[in-house]
Every structure is written in structure tokens, then in C-alpha cells.
Amino acid sequence: MKTHVKALVVGGGAVGTSIAYHLARAGWDDVMLLERDELTSGSTWHAAGLLPYFNMSFATTHIHDHSIKLYKTLEEETGLNAGFAVVGNLRMAQTDARMDEYMLYATTAETCGVPFEWLTPAQIKDRWPLVRTDDLKGAIFHPTDGYINPADVTMAMAKGARQRGVVIERKWQVDSYTWMGDHWDVGITKMVEKGGNLVPSEETSVIHAEHVVTATGNHAQRTARLLGIKIPAIPVEHQFIVTEPDPALVEYRKTHDQHPVLRDADAKWYVREERGGWILGPYEKGAPARFEYGVPDSFRADLFPLDLERIEEEYMSMIHRIPSSETVGLKDDFNGPICYTPDGNPLVGPAPGLRNMWLAEGFSFGITAAGGTGHYLAQLMTQGEAEIDMASLDPKRFGSWITTEYAARKNEEAYDHVFVLHHPDEERPACRPLRTVPAYERQKARGAQFGHVNGWERPNYFGPLDAPDSFDHDSRSFRRGGWWEYAVAEAKAVREGVGLIDASAFTKHIVKGPGATAFLDWFTCNKLPKAGRINLTYALTNMGTTRTEFTIIRLTDGEYYLVSAGAWTDYDADFLRKAAADKAPEFGYIEIQNVTTQYGVFAIAGPKSRDVLNAVIKDADPDTALTNKRFPWLSMREIELGMCPVRAIRVAYTGELGWELHHPIEMQAYLFDLLEGAGKAHGMKLVGARAQNWLRQEKSYRAFGNELGRDATPLEADLPRFVDLSKDFNGKGAMEATGIRSKCITLLIDGPSDADPWGREALYAEDGTRVGRLTSGGYSVAFRKSIGMGYVKPEHAVVGKVLKLKMLNQLWDATVTEDSPYDPQNATIRKDA
Structure with missing residues (x-):
């Protein structure tokens, strides 16, 4: 056995074999894959093999698209048939709301070049007469996907990897x-068969690997313990049943091709053909998490007992949708572990706090994602970045505060939400409230309806107090x-x-020490x-794209206070610490302190904000x-508001006169009462994140994770005023070499009267050519119409140019406006007393 390799991949399922294959394909010629049992012996062997395109995420859609295209090429390369049945995927809708969801998804698909068709109930019935359609509104059909044999596609990628020099070792x-x-140094033990179990032998070895990738599936909790980190990937039971042959289906197939994979999202199931019968896969409520603390040694390619009562409703709804299945008996059943994460997306990227350790864990749709994950993770590892922004899948999006209990309950929720309507304004309830600021109960008593940001409860908006029982705060919509x-x-x-505005979720760091100034300058x-x-300012990747946005306040010559997005605390902390450790030998000692939980933040903004603060400030x-x-504007002062010391920063994310008031978290309740009391005389209103998001778009303020990310440079984000080209900084050369591939713009939109864009929509030129996409969307109170921000090809980023925005399956005029269409001269922000 080899003992020195460039990269070691741990895990021989579909994801692990894809990563090994793609690393070799990317040019790394010294790659090894280890599997503790047999290839495909984890969740891969009992997966249904579906390849659904449907996903609201731009990055994940690209990943699924790459997988589907790759799998169609494997036989030509390896000689192994991956068992891909390109039958298409029919996603049906019983309600208008579900059709709204499909229309929102469809415009995301368009931005990624994914083909689809719209079908009416009559068209569905005409093509597939066994399907009942009298209670359907319509469907979206993907003609290019279908299902695949999970074992076959894994073996095909394994063979492709071996052909490119990858060494695959089993039973280690x-x-x-x-x-x-x-x-x-990776310590390994040879596993042997004993009494039907797999047990460690006395044979051991050590692999020396420059890079390690873990793709350990259901064993992620064991991996987490070995690495000393947290990986919120815990399996949930997923069951599916296989029926005996359906005579009506057998007769139909004599003259017709296979049915597409059928998905009745409102009934919470998928169905596909299987040897003349049907496979039903439900996503029911009540499916339990398993193996929270690790997989028992006795559990190999095993299954759990079936719980038919739990899926009775879904089974009966299949009979309703396919009436011929009513008299067909059950032939087989499966109930196995499928790994999930709290948001349902996998964990792909660098492990927190570790060098050259990469995670590929938590795949609930592992067969669909395997090919694309291998491709884009290989780009991250071999080139430094992927061609798409992978931040939404980064393992560090979940903070170190996450516990096993939290992950298990949220993963169960993610499972039963697979077919729940995915409203852009949805807020999932499990494990909440958990992280709350001292003013939480006060805000709740005033009608606050909270969102969930990195575990923090943050007000989205404030509902009515005069008739709270008459207002459904859980009413979600794809429209307004x-x-x-x-x-x-x-x-x-x-x-x-x-x-x-309560902005306490902001990420906050102190950077100080003899090397702090030189480090931050670089x-x-x-x-x-x-x-x-x-x-x-912006910290860039080595490829010159935007890694993180920071507001930097210099406290003293050697001490800085950094504020960044609240959703990315551990992501930013890990980036700062690793970068500082790398540069300390050159610049000197650098200390990084994550002080996010030490400080609360209130943002006060508006023409009367100075009046409110004047009523409570203590000053000579x-x-x-x-x-x-x-x-002055863009300055910081340590002030006193009543008895509360405050680090006040004169900025306002809303584009109005205002301050951010960073205060000791333990004094927040006192400060809230003080400000609320002073604000009454001026009609001060409590404001949530949704209004703030609209207001920042009126000012063209870019948001990290939307306009700012690892797929665009600050110059492409059209932010040259925040880039000092006279100095050297990390990523500068790559940024300049990249040029302007696309450009960030703000648009005012003449859209429908009952809906606004969500920031996922495609943009077209007048001739119908797709030229870009939105990254943010909402409503402008200043202009009384919809507003959005996004990226287009540079030749279309011309003020006054009218583009077309795809929303609700229609094209609407969207006019490119000047940067900061509201108060472009910043007169209101600079307003003096």
C-alpha cells in the first residue's frame, strides 16, 4: 500500500469516488481513496438514484446540472453503463401557490441554463393517462434528467478514477x-470480516497526505470526533416501497416509453417506474434522526424496520394520483439512513480551524450532487476557488455553538420540509428561539416577528398590536x-x-498587536x-474575488474593530485567523478576538435620529x-447614552442620517428602554430586517452573499472607490487580471402589482438574450415600485437601458438606474444638526 499521497479521500460512496475522480481529472496524479467496507456500502447502495434539478440555490443548481451532464458521459470514458434512465422529471402542482413556487424556481433554472417545460393538466393526461390530473393546476417538466443506478454510477466513477491513476483501497x-x-498523518486499521460484522484487525498503517477529504456519509459524527470539530451532518430515516407489477402500467408500456419521475410535492412524495411496478418515496413528518453519536460497528449495509403507519397518508395519496396502483401489492421496502444538515444543503469546503482538510459531508441528495460536488471541490482544492461561489455550502456557515441535539432536530425538520412550499420568506420553527439578545422579549411584546440568522433571533418586521389574533404572522407567499x-x-x-433596528447579529472581531496594521493593510x-x-473594505480570495466585506474601525494605532455579516461569523473568524497565522512571521504578532456575543448593536436611522440621541446623550x-x-460621517466615538457606554459609529445601512450603537450586551435591555422612551416624542418606529433590506437597495449597498461573493471581484461589483490600487494587497494581481466579466447594477422594475422580485430572477435584453440575473430584490418606498440589484454583461450596464426581468413566468421592464438612486449625493447621511 502507498503511504505518501498528494490527496487522500476518505469514503467510497458516490461523493467520495467523484471527488477522487475529479481530483485526478484536474491533474493531481497522486490520489488515494480509502473505504472502510465496500464501495457503495453506505447510503449509496439503498438510494433511489433520482436526479432532480429542482433547487432554489444558484450554486446547488449548477452542481446538480454538472452531475447530470457528467453521468451521461461516463460509459464512453469507462465502458461501464451507469444505468441512467433519461425519462425526465414531472413536478406537479395542486395549488396556485405551488405553481408560484415553480415559477420562482424556473427563473433560477434559467440563470443556470437548465431546460424545462410548462404543462397543463390536460397535457399531462394526454402524455401519461395513468396519472389523475383533475385536481392539478399544472406542472413543470425537466426533460433531461431522470434516475440512475447509484451503485453503477459509483463504480463507473471509481473506474474512471483508477484509469487516471487513483489508488482505491477497501476495508481500511x-x-x-x-x-x-x-x-x-492518517492512522488506519485493516478491517476484517468476523461473524458477519466488520471488525478491526491488528494490521495498521499511516498514510502521509498533503490534503485530506472526508466524504464519510453516515459516519460524519465519528469523523468530527477524530478531527475535534463539529459537523452537523446526522442521518434521518428515509423509507421507500416498491410495488408488484401494475397490470395497467405493464399494458401502457407495450406502446409507450417510461413515465418520468413523478413528484406530487403537495402530497410529499416521488414515484417512478420499477420493473413494471412503482417505487414510492415519501417525505413524511416524524422521520427520526439516527446515529447522533455515531454508527454502531454492527451496522453495515443494513436497514431499519419499515414504519408503514408513518407513511400511510403518502401511500394513499399515491393511489389517488395513480388509481391503477390501488390493487397492486408491495414487493419490497427500504428504510435506511440518509444524511442531512440543518438547512438541507451539504457541507462542502475547508474544515474549520484545520489546514488542508476538506469536508464533503451531509448529502441528502448525494447521487444528484456527487458529480458536481467532485468537480467544484476539485476546483477549490487545485485552483484556490471554484468558478461558482461555494460559500452557501461552506461548512463554517454553521457556528461552533451548534450541538448534537440542535443538529438532530433541525435535520429532522429539513427532511420533512423537502416538499414543503419553499417560500423565500419562510422561517422554519424547530429549535427556536435559541440565541436571543436581552431585548428579545421586549421586541416580541411589541409585535416582532423573528427571522433566524446564524441561530440568532432577529426581527424581520413588527406586526400589529391592536389585533394580533386577526393577523397570521405565519402567512407566507411567493408574492407580497x-x-x-x-x-x-x-x-x-x-x-x-x-x-x-436590532443589528446585534453582526459579526464583530478585534484585531490587534504589533503586526495588526501591516496585516490588515495586506x-x-x-x-x-x-x-x-x-x-x-473587502478581503479578497487568492483569485481576486470578494471573500468577505468588513467595516473597519481603527481604535488605536495597533487595534481595530471589524464588523461583518451576521450570517458568517465562523466563516470570517476562520479566514481571519488562518490568514493572520500565515502572515505573523512577516508582520509580527497578530491577535484575533471574536467578540460577536459581547456586543449588541442598535442601528438608529432617519432624519430625526439625531433628535432621539440628543435626548439621552451624556456629554459636557x-x-x-x-x-x-x-x-462627522464615517467616524467612531465612544459616547455615553444614559448609563450605557456605547461605541457609536456614524454609518447607516439604510442610507439615512444614522448611527450604529455598539454596546455591552448585558446593558441592552436598559439601552432599549432608554431609546424607546426618547423616541416616543419623535414617533420612532421599530424596524425589521426586511425593510432594511429594501432601503439598502435604494442606496445600491451591496450585501455579502448576494452581490458580493467569491464569483465576482470588487471591481465587477462596481466598487472601485473602495479599492486602493496604489498599494499591494492579497488577490490584487488576480483581480486585475480577471478584468470585468460582468458588472453589478441597480434596477427599478415595473413589475406586477402584487409581487416583488426575490433576487433569483433572470434578466434579458430586448431581443430575448439572457444577459444576467438578480442577486437581490424587493420594494422601494422612495420610488413606489419594485427594485433589484444584480449582474449583467458589461455592455448592458448602462444607466437608462431597459432590460426585461423574468418574474411569475412573464417579462417585465427593468430600467438600469444610477448607483444609489436614492440620494446619490449622500446629502441625508451627511446632514448636520
């Missing part, structure tokens, strides 16, 4: 990982939901008066601020404390 278990400074009118009122309050692309001043001369002369 990893027992330890040790970082040696420039490589991993029940919350919309309250968000409009909040946005108007900021534009016309004053609003108070780490970010803008000039560093002087003491007491702030700058907006309170009349001048907040004037431009003493407290």
Missing part, C-alpha cells in the same frame, strides 16, 4: 488524523405576503422620521482608516456632541 478504517505542520404592508410602513418611517483592498475613523456639551464637526 481511519482511526486518527494528526497535522504535522505540512501534511496529515401578509408582512409586506408592515415592512412598507417601517421603511417609510426611516425615510421620513426615525427607526430603530489583507484588505482599501486604505486603512485613521484612528477614530472607519472604512468599508450635549448640544454639539452629535454635530458634523464633533462627530
Whole structure:
């Protein structure tokens, strides 16, 4: 056995073999794959092999698309038939809301070039007469996907990997990982058969690997313990049944091709043909998480007992949809573990806190994602970045605060939400509230309806207090939901008066030490601020794209306060710490402190915000404390509001006169009461995140994870004013070499009267050519129409140019506007007393 390799892949399912195959395909000629049992012996062997395109995520859609295209080429390369039945995928809708969901999805599919068709109930019945359609609204049909044999496609990728030099070793278990400074020593043990079980032998070895990738599936919790990290990938039971041959289907097939994979999302199941019968796969409520603390040694290619009562409703709905199946008996059943994560998306990318350790865990749709995951993860490993932004799948999107109990309950929720309507404004309830600020109960008592950001409860909007029982706060919509009118009122309050926003979820770091200034100057692309001043800046990837956005406040010559997006705390912390450790020998000692939970943040904004603060500020001369002369725009001062010390920053994400008030978290309830009391005289309104999101689009403020990401440079985001080309910084050369492939724009949209864009929609030129996509969307109270931000080809980023936006399956005029269409001169932000 080889003992020195460039990359070691741990796990021989579809995902692991794809990664090994793609690393070799990318040019790494020294790759090994280890499997503790046999290839495909994990969840791969009992997977149904479906290949659904449907996904609301831009990145995941690309991953699925690559898989489907790759699998069609494997036989030509390897000589092995992967068993791909290209029968298509028919996703039916029983309600208008479900059709709205499909229309939102469809425009995402268009941005990725995924083909689809719309079908009416009559067209469905004409093509597939065994399907009952009298209660359907319609369907979306993907003609290019279908289903595949999971074992066959895995073996085909394994053969392709071997042909490219990958060594695959079976019956070896990893027992330890040790970082040696420039490589991993991976301790392994030979596994042997004993009494039907797989047990460790006395034969051991050590593999020296420059890189390690874990794709351990159901064994992710064991992997997490060996690595000393948290991996919130825990399996959930998934069962499906296979019927005896259906005589009506057998007769139909004498003259017709196979049915597509049928999905009745409102009934929570998929059905496909299987040897003259049907496979039913339900996603029912009540499916339990399993193996929270690891897979028993006795569990190999095993299954759980079937629980037919749990899927009775789904079974009866299959009979309703395919009446001929009513008299058909059951032939076989499967109930096996399928790994999930709290949001249902896999964990793909660098492991937190570790060097050259890569995770590919938590695949609930592993066969669909395997091919694309291998392709894009290989790009990350061999080139430094993938051609698509993989941040939405990064393992560090889940913070270190996550526990086993949290992951298990959220994974169960993710399972039973597979076919739940995926409203863009949905808020899933499991494990909430968990992370709350001291003012949580006060805000709740005032009608706050909370969203969930990195575990934090954050107000999305404030509902009515006069008739709370008459308002359904859970009313979701693909159009303007029940919350919309309250968000409009909040946005108007900021534009016309004053609003108070809880922004405590912001990520906050202290960077200090003798090397801090030189490090941050290299780490970010803008000039560093002087003491007491702030700058907006970006940390780039080695490929020159935007890795993170920071607001940097210089506290002293060697100490800085960094504020970044609340959803990405561990993501940013890991990036900062690894980068600082790399540069410390050059720049000197650098200390990184994550102080997110030490400080709460209130953002106060609006023309009357200074009036509210003047009423509570404690200063030798309170009349001048907040004037431009003493407290100019883009500066920071340590002030006192009543008895609360506050690090006040004169910025406003809303584009109005305002301040961010960073305060000791333990004093937040006191500060809330103080500000609320002072605000009454000025009509101050509590404001949620949805109104704030609309307001920042009126100012063309880019948001990380939307306009800013690892697939575009700051120059492509059209932010040259925040890039200092006179200095050297990480990623500068790559950024300049990339040029402008696309450009970020803001659009005002003449859309439907009952809907706004969500930031997933395709953009077209007048001649029908697709030229870009939205990354944010919403409503503008200033312009009284829909607004959006996104990327288009540079020749279309011309102010006044009219493009077409695809929304609700129609094209709407979308006019490119100037950057910061509301108050482009920033007069309101700079307003003096």
C-alpha cells in the first residue's frame, strides 16, 4: 500500500469516488481513496438514484446540472453503463401557490441554463393517462434528467478514477488524523470480516497526505470526533416501497416509453417506474434522526424496520394520483439512513480551524450532487476557488455553538420540509428561539416577528398590536405576503422620521498587536482608516474575488474593530485567523478576538435620529456632541447614552442620517428602554430586517452573499472607490487580471402589482438574450415600485437601458438606474444638526 499521497479521500460512496475522480481529472496524479467496507456500502447502495434539478440555490443548481451532464458521459470514458434512465422529471402542482413556487424556481433554472417545460393538466393526461390530473393546476417538466443506478454510477466513477491513476483501497478504517505542520498523518486499521460484522484487525498503517477529504456519509459524527470539530451532518430515516407489477402500467408500456419521475410535492412524495411496478418515496413528518453519536460497528449495509403507519397518508395519496396502483401489492421496502444538515444543503469546503482538510459531508441528495460536488471541490482544492461561489455550502456557515441535539432536530425538520412550499420568506420553527439578545422579549411584546440568522433571533418586521389574533404572522407567499404592508410602513418611517433596528447579529472581531496594521493593510483592498475613523473594505480570495466585506474601525494605532455579516461569523473568524497565522512571521504578532456575543448593536436611522440621541446623550456639551464637526460621517466615538457606554459609529445601512450603537450586551435591555422612551416624542418606529433590506437597495449597498461573493471581484461589483490600487494587497494581481466579466447594477422594475422580485430572477435584453440575473430584490418606498440589484454583461450596464426581468413566468421592464438612486449625493447621511 502507498503511504505518501498528494490527496487522500476518505469514503467510497458516490461523493467520495467523484471527488477522487475529479481530483485526478484536474491533474493531481497522486490520489488515494480509502473505504472502510465496500464501495457503495453506505447510503449509496439503498438510494433511489433520482436526479432532480429542482433547487432554489444558484450554486446547488449548477452542481446538480454538472452531475447530470457528467453521468451521461461516463460509459464512453469507462465502458461501464451507469444505468441512467433519461425519462425526465414531472413536478406537479395542486395549488396556485405551488405553481408560484415553480415559477420562482424556473427563473433560477434559467440563470443556470437548465431546460424545462410548462404543462397543463390536460397535457399531462394526454402524455401519461395513468396519472389523475383533475385536481392539478399544472406542472413543470425537466426533460433531461431522470434516475440512475447509484451503485453503477459509483463504480463507473471509481473506474474512471483508477484509469487516471487513483489508488482505491477497501476495508481500511481511519482511526486518527494528526497535522504535522505540512501534511496529515492518517492512522488506519485493516478491517476484517468476523461473524458477519466488520471488525478491526491488528494490521495498521499511516498514510502521509498533503490534503485530506472526508466524504464519510453516515459516519460524519465519528469523523468530527477524530478531527475535534463539529459537523452537523446526522442521518434521518428515509423509507421507500416498491410495488408488484401494475397490470395497467405493464399494458401502457407495450406502446409507450417510461413515465418520468413523478413528484406530487403537495402530497410529499416521488414515484417512478420499477420493473413494471412503482417505487414510492415519501417525505413524511416524524422521520427520526439516527446515529447522533455515531454508527454502531454492527451496522453495515443494513436497514431499519419499515414504519408503514408513518407513511400511510403518502401511500394513499399515491393511489389517488395513480388509481391503477390501488390493487397492486408491495414487493419490497427500504428504510435506511440518509444524511442531512440543518438547512438541507451539504457541507462542502475547508474544515474549520484545520489546514488542508476538506469536508464533503451531509448529502441528502448525494447521487444528484456527487458529480458536481467532485468537480467544484476539485476546483477549490487545485485552483484556490471554484468558478461558482461555494460559500452557501461552506461548512463554517454553521457556528461552533451548534450541538448534537440542535443538529438532530433541525435535520429532522429539513427532511420533512423537502416538499414543503419553499417560500423565500419562510422561517422554519424547530429549535427556536435559541440565541436571543436581552431585548428579545421586549421586541416580541411589541409585535416582532423573528427571522433566524446564524441561530440568532432577529426581527424581520413588527406586526400589529391592536389585533394580533386577526393577523397570521405565519402567512407566507411567493408574492407580497401578509408582512409586506408592515415592512412598507417601517421603511417609510426611516425615510421620513426615525427607526430603530436590532443589528446585534453582526459579526464583530478585534484585531490587534504589533503586526495588526501591516496585516490588515495586506489583507484588505482599501486604505486603512485613521484612528477614530472607519472604512468599508473587502478581503479578497487568492483569485481576486470578494471573500468577505468588513467595516473597519481603527481604535488605536495597533487595534481595530471589524464588523461583518451576521450570517458568517465562523466563516470570517476562520479566514481571519488562518490568514493572520500565515502572515505573523512577516508582520509580527497578530491577535484575533471574536467578540460577536459581547456586543449588541442598535442601528438608529432617519432624519430625526439625531433628535432621539440628543435626548439621552451624556456629554459636557450635549448640544454639539452629535454635530458634523464633533462627530462627522464615517467616524467612531465612544459616547455615553444614559448609563450605557456605547461605541457609536456614524454609518447607516439604510442610507439615512444614522448611527450604529455598539454596546455591552448585558446593558441592552436598559439601552432599549432608554431609546424607546426618547423616541416616543419623535414617533420612532421599530424596524425589521426586511425593510432594511429594501432601503439598502435604494442606496445600491451591496450585501455579502448576494452581490458580493467569491464569483465576482470588487471591481465587477462596481466598487472601485473602495479599492486602493496604489498599494499591494492579497488577490490584487488576480483581480486585475480577471478584468470585468460582468458588472453589478441597480434596477427599478415595473413589475406586477402584487409581487416583488426575490433576487433569483433572470434578466434579458430586448431581443430575448439572457444577459444576467438578480442577486437581490424587493420594494422601494422612495420610488413606489419594485427594485433589484444584480449582474449583467458589461455592455448592458448602462444607466437608462431597459432590460426585461423574468418574474411569475412573464417579462417585465427593468430600467438600469444610477448607483444609489436614492440620494446619490449622500446629502441625508451627511446632514448636520
